[in-house]
Amino acid sequence: MSESSTKSAMTDLSVRTVKEKCQGFGACVKAAPDAFTLGNDKLVQYHGRGALSDDELLMAARRCPYKAIVVVDEATQQQLHPRVRPPVPQK
Numbered sequence: 850m851s852e853s854s855t856k857s858a859m860t861d862l863s864v865r866t867v868k869e870k871c872q873g874f875g876a877c878v879k880a881a882p883d884a885f886t887l888g889n890d891k892l893v894q895y896h897g898r899g900a901l902s903d904d905e906l907l908m909a910a911r912r913c914p915y916k917a918i919v920v921v922d923e924a925t926q927q928q929l930h931p932r933v934r935p936p937v938p939q940k
């Protein structure tokens with residue numbers, strides 16, 4: 850996904866949830882209830898994006914205060930969320 854993607858854009862994004870980070874508060878579930886639910890263990894489960902646009906999917910991932918939802922652009926292998934900052938060059 851490029852930075853200029855439109856709201857309706859649907860890029861091939863992969864989503865991975867990190868249960869070790871999830872605290873089960875459900876902000877992602879409220880943002881995108883068709884994509885995310887809480888399982889019997891009260892931790893996040895991902896069910897596919899359905900009709901969510903890139904922006905809607907990323908917005909739901911960004912709602913997680915623990916960064917437990919990782920979104921990667923499959924075409925470029927760029928991690929879109931959480932952002933990975935490039936290393937600071939050593940002087």
Ligand code: SF4
Nearest residue numbers: 871872874875877913
């Ligand atoms: S918002 Fe984050 S911590 Fe809360 S349920 Fe979703 S993944 Fe878990």
